[in-house]
Amino acid sequence: MFLTIIFLFFLLLAILALSFFYFFLALGMFRTGIPFIARPIKYQQKIFELMQLKKEEKLFDLGCGDATFLIEAEKKYGVKSFGYEISLAALFVARLNVWFKKSKTKIINQDFFQADLSQADVIFCYLFPGKIMEKLSVKFKKELKFGARIYSLAFSLPNWPNEEIKYLDEKNNKGKIFIYYQGDTKHSNDTRMTRK
Numbered sequence: 770m771f772l773t774i775i776f777l778f779f780l781l782l783a784i785l786a787l788s789f790f791y792f793f794l795a796l797g798m799f800r801t802g803i804p805f806i807a808r809p810i811k812y813q814q815k816i817f818e819l820m821q822l823k824k825e826e827k828l829f830d831l832g833c834g835d836a837t838f839l840i841e842a843e844k845k846y847g848v849k850s851f852g853y854e855i856s857l858a859a860l861f862v863a864r865l866n867v868w869f870k871k872s873k874t875k876i877i878n879q880d881f882f883q884a885d886l887s888q889a890d891v892i893f894c895y896l897f898p899g900k901i902m903e904k905l906s907v908k909f910k911k912e913l914k915f916g917a918r919i920y921s922l923a924f925s926l927p928n929w930p931n932e933e934i935k936y937l938d939e940k941n942n943k944g945k946i947f948i949y950y951q952g953d954t955k956h957s958n959d960t961r962m963t964r965k
């Protein structure tokens with residue numbers, strides 16, 4: 770009898786915790802219109818290879834979700850990683866992961882549109898098509914330093930010429946990632962975005 774009561778108590782606790790978690794997850798999605806869906810893990814290493822991360826570079830994940838992308842990048846390549854996350858549920862998981870993995874990744878509970886991106890060397894995002902990418906496109910052009918690299922999984926940045934498209938699953942032409950360079954140092958003679 771006693772054991773049954775203890776079991777029911779913990780079951781109730783688990784149900785309550787899960788309800789809170791999903792409530793905050795839904796709230797986050799309501800605020801941003803973007804759900805917390807982690808990038809397919811099978812693409813992660815290929816993304817790192819494309820990024821050619823160097824030690825001490827600053828890597829930003831805009832909408833970092835559980836932060837596992839940033840933690841892994843920091844551990845493998847010695848980058849300084851920063852994640853912006855607005856959803857409280859995702860934020861909780863991200864901070865828990867950082868703590869468990871003894872990571873130096875900084876998780877910032879802020880709308881990334883309010884963030885200062887001028888220090889970023891590499892930006893990663895996996896968001897949603899439409900307005901949000903349009904707005905980000907403008908912010909990137911205005912704030913990113915010359916030569917900063919942007920990797921946008923699945924969705925392109927509008928009005929950004931000279932995009933480079935790669936397939937993370939080359940065999941099946943799947944897993945599109947769009948790559949951009951501030952000032953486009955590498956990929957064209959277009960100087961419209963060059964900042965002096």
Ligand SMILES: C[S@@+](CC[C@H](N)C(=O)[O-])C[C@H]1O[C@@H](n2cnc3c(N)ncnc32)[C@H](O)[C@@H]1O
Pocket residue numbers: 797798801803804805806807808830831832833834835838853854855856859879880881882894895896
């Ligand atoms: C599709 S998930 C991607 C998570 C992670 N980047 C990954 O690839 O695994 C998008 C995340 O962006 C967050 N997000 C959306 N808009 C945001 C904003 N304006 N500021 C901060 N976070 C935002 C959402 O809460 C969600 O967790």
